[in-house]
Amino acid sequence: MSNNGKRVAWVTGGGSGIGEAGAEALASDGWTVVVSGRRKDALQTVVGKISKAGGKAEAIPLDVSRAADVNQAAEQILAGHGRIDLLVNSAGINVPKRSWADMELEGWDKLVDINLNGVLYCMRAVLPAMRRQKDGCIINVASWAGRHVSKMPGPAYTTTKHAVLALTHSFNMDECVNGLRACCLSPGEVATPILKLRPVVPSEEEQARMLQSEDLGRTIAFVASMPPRVCVNEILISPTWNRGFVQTPNNRD
Numbered sequence: 001m002s003n004n005g006k007r008v009a010w011v012t013g014g015g016s017g018i019g020e021a022g023a024e025a026l027a028s029d030g031w032t033v034v035v036s037g038r039r040k041d042a043l044q045t046v047v048g049k050i051s052k053a054g055g056k057a058e059a060i061p062l063d064v065s066r067a068a069d070v071n072q073a074a075e076q077i078l079a080g081h082g083r084i085d086l087l088v089n090s091a092g093i094n095v096p097k098r099s100w101a102d103m104e105l106e107g108w109d110k111l112v113d114i115n116l117n118g119v120l121y122c123m124r125a126v127l128p129a130m131r132r133q134k135d136g137c138i139i140n141v142a143s144w145a146g147r148h149v150s151k152m153p154g155p156a157y158t159t160t161k162h163a164v165l166a167l168t169h170s171f172n173m174d175e176c177v178n179g180l181r182a183c184c185l186s187p188g189e190v191a192t193p194i195l196k197l198r199p200v201v202p203s204e205e206e207q208a209r210m211l212q213s214e215d216l217g218r219t220i221a222f223v224a225s226m227p228p229r230v231c232v233n234e235i236l237i238s239p240t241w242n243r244g245f246v247q248t249p250n251n252r253d
């Protein structure tokens with residue numbers, strides 16, 4: 001299947017934070033970008049920003065925890081563009097009640113549905129097209145918490161992100177023969193809206209020392225820019241001032 005130089009990326013969680021920055025970086029590298037997430041207005045703002053900068057983008061509102069809707073979104077992209085070259089799974093959440101002391105099953109289920117099942121649903125939805133193309137890249141945004149167990153993110157987040165890491169490697173084991181590759185991108189703390197869901201929200205000063213969304217945007221664009229022969233299996237990236245290493249009062253909470 002010829003693509004005449006057109007490269008199509010689908011970014012979930014594209015309305016804010018890492019997904020938004022990834023979408024912008026990809027668009028400025030010439031990718032046609034489809035951003036998905038639950039908030040239509042946030043997605044439209046991102047599309048507007050990309051279009052204003054001369055890039056190509058569109059929005060498909062979507063809750064990634066609904067498998068049928070995910071399949072429908074993938075079909076819509078294929079109907080409109082004929083291919084999907086890149087999937088970036090950035091949609092994800094945590095909940096304030098996250099420790100063993102106060103976690104609720106509702107929160108656990110929500111995290112499993114979005115952070116783990118949502119990633120799988122999107123991977124499965126693009127797989128037939130990528131196999132037909134014999135080319136395709138997937139970037140799953142996991143977390144430092146998917147590599148290292150610590151108290152702050154809580155058991156549900158830590159477990160789902162570890163599972164995303166395993167899911168990514170298992171994908172490469174099976175799909176490398178079809179020309180497909182997946183990268184597990186595991187950031188430490190990034191100053192994005194997800195931090196507002198923390199029991200203790202880091203101060204502005206602390207957030208300024210963290211990774212910024214555009215750092216991850218550039219990382220996503222880098223992985224996506226590699227030739228099909230290259231599989232970047234994993235990236236573990238953190239702020240130089242890593243609060244997991246540098247003890248501060250907040251990360252003991």
Ligand code: NAD
Pocket residue numbers: 012013014015016017018019036037038039062063064065089090091092093114118141142143144186187188189190191192193194195
């Ligand atoms: P963010 O809150 O800005 O982005 C998450 C996005 O996912 C939001 O736009 C949200 O609307 C969307 N989303 C949530 N549930 C959804 C659903 N069911 N369907 C579709 N979209 C949904 O925060 P972020 O930091 O950019 O998070 C992006 C990813 O990075 C997440 O998977 C998060 O776990 C991961 N991550 C973040 C950090 C950090 O410190 N910010 C660190 C490591 C990993």
